[in-house]
Amino acid sequence: MNQEQRVMEWIENHQDEIIQFLQQLIQIPSVNPWFFEEPGPSKEKDLQQFIAGKLEKLGADIEVWEPVADELKQYEGMAGYYPGRDFTGRPNLAATFGKGTEGKSLLLFGHIDVVMAGSKWTVDPFEGKVIDGKMYGRGTVDMKGGVAAMIMAVEAILRSGFKLKGPVVVGTVVDEEAGGMGALDFIHHGYRADACILTEPTSLTIAPLCRGILWGKIKIQGRSGHIEMPQADWQDGGAVDAIKKARYILEHLDRLNEQWAVNKTHPYLSIPCQVHVAQLNAGEYPTSFANEAEIVFNAQYLPSERDEKLVGGNVKKELTDFLREVSEADPWLRENMPEIEWLVDADCAETDVSHPFVQTCVQSLKAIGEEGKIEGLGFHTDMGWPVNVGIPTINFGPGDPSLAHHSDEFTPVAEVIQAVKMIAKTIVDWCEIEEA
Structure with a gap:
């Protein structure tokens, strides 16, 4: 033996x-x-x-x-x-x-x-x-x-x-x-x-x-107002629904994920990197437009995307630039730019x-x-x-x-x-x- x-x-x-x-x-x-x-x-x-x-x-x-x-x-x-x-x-x-x-x-x-x-x-x-x-x-x-x-x-x-x-x-x-x-x-x-x-x-x-994992929170500002009443234009002080602005960003995230599904793959991974929305937090009262909204997301990244500190800084910048570009196309968001609060960067x-x-x-x-x-x-x-x-x-x-x-x-x-x-x-x- x-x-x-x-x-x-x-x-x-x-x-x-x-x-x-x-x-x-x-x-x-x-x-x-x-x-x-x-x-x-x-x-x-x-x-x-x-x-x-x-x-x-x-x-x-x-x-x-x-x-x-x-x-x-x-x-x-x-x-x-x-x-x-x-x-x-x-x-x-x-x-x-x-x-x-x-x-x-x-x-x-x-x-x-x-x-x-x-x-x-x-x-x-x-x-x-x-x-x-x-x-x-x-x-x-x-x-x-x-x-x-x-x-x-x-x-x-x-x-x-x-x-x-x-x-x-x-x-x-x-x-x-x-x-x-x-x-x-x-x-x-x-x-x-x-x-x-x-x-x-x-x-x-x-x-x-x-894979590396990023957790982040997109903070979107609105302006509350009575949900059942006519509202003036936002530039004249009218309400702005933060939930509607969040939906706008979510639609663009869908398009970003379509790009990532092609560009962020690996031969040994069965699924591509994506920005998955894990939580939506918004609103205060049933009678008011949401004053603010939060999109909590989980985004994955590949070892080839690591930054000089060997973590996800490059992908953080990519998502920050994406959010800025999307927001620039919306008059309210351009004036009230959403921000990303980074919660976790787990390396790969x-x-x-x-x-x-x-x-x-x-x-x-x-x-x-x-x-x-x-x-x-x-x-x-x-x-x-x-x-x-x-x-x-x-x-x-x-x-x-x-x-x-x-x-x-x-x-x-x-x-x-x-x-x-x-x-x-x-x-x-x-x-x-x-x-x-």
């Missing part, structure tokens, strides 16, 4: 142990405190301590530390930086296996914070119950399934009687669900590798890119599919009986900062990403086992192993 067969056999024989470990991760409700209505203690530290205990038993060199926002000021205007954010009791963790070995190194990377459970669950969101081959629970998809898989892949190799010829770093970070400052801090802390697997859910496809990144590491991952996936499909992610992940410092990175993990943040979030148990196998196979081929 060769090396790979021994590792795969260990995984096959320890499936219950793998799934139990994922259950233990789910049972520690590491909800990002950003989602708390009132500040309260986070369970992120509890989970990191649990993970550290497991990795320590496997012989890792472990470092646990709390990010400090003031130490990251040099990244102002870049992805993941939020001044004044408090990380008390919210540590990052890095565990290094094979420290000092000379082979190629690998970073296994993931976030351990989850969004709040919310309502309409039919099972306990923090139990990790398995029903019909699916584990239910908050974080099974996003992304404790992936975190469990990457840790158990390392354990599978070590418990099979091997040692690493190249270092493997297991990195678990906080705060992805509220902007990615944990990942920024991890890279700032100095951790590097020759390649990285970010174990976000991909339904077991290889995702060498993710891409690794060339021809890179040897991407191809190694594809071959690993095919070796365990999967298609080896390459497909980009339409949403943001933490892959930006590893790529920014020169680490070729893919997203790969169990679970359907469309189920992230849902009530009754679940991941097929079989996908978790397959993810362990793929990651273990990649470690064997990329870092290489030898008898302990």
Whole structure:
């Protein structure tokens, strides 16, 4: 029996142990405190301590530390930086296996914070119950399934009687669900590798890119007036319906999206970048024209569109110029120019599919009986900062990403086992192993 067969056999024989470990991760409700209505203690530290205990038993060199926002000021205007954010009791963790070995190194990377459970669950969101081959629970998809898989892949190799010829770093970070400052801090802390697997859910496809995401709010001014009465021209003090002006802008957004549908595509993305309207807020009384209106939108951008700070400044300018041009054609808006308030800029990144590491991952996936499909992610992940410092990175993990943040979030148990196998196979081929 060769090396790979021994590792795969260990995984096959320890499936219950793998799934139990994922259950233990789910049972520690590491909800990002950003989602708390009132500040309260986070369970992120509890989970990191649990993970550290497991990795320590496997012989890792472990470092646990709390990010400090003031130490990251040099990244102002870049992805993941939020001044004044408090990380008390919210540590990052890095565990290094094979420290000092000379082979190629690998970073296994993931976030351990989850969004709040919310309502309409039919099972306990923090139990990790398995029903019909699916584990239910908050974080099974996003992304404790992936975190469990990457840790158990390392354990599978070590418990099979091997040692690493190249270092493997297991990195678990906080705060992805509220902007990615944990990942920024991890890279700032100095951790590097020759390649990285970010174990976000991909339904077991290889995702060498993710899109950037902009959230913005277009603020449109009107002038209130009695909705049932005749109104003078606006230049003579008459009412101006902010909702009607918002409709005018929305019509032009439709035309912009038609252009983007042609110009903002990527061969590994199934849908083009668009400006999606998520919220409309307007009006005060049923008897008054709206004094103001807000259009809250979500706009996506491609890695090729990043600005000099590696975020979405170019697309922000494009949308600002679009709004100004549209408004200049309307007499009221020209005099009362709408403004965009930017809410979020979540960065993106891409690794060339021809890179040897991407191809190694594809071959690993095919070796365990999967298609080896390459497909980009339409949403943001933490892959930006590893790529920014020169680490070729893919997203790969169990679970359907469309189920992230849902009530009754679940991941097929079989996908978790397959993810362990793929990651273990990649470690064997990329870092290489030898008898302990």
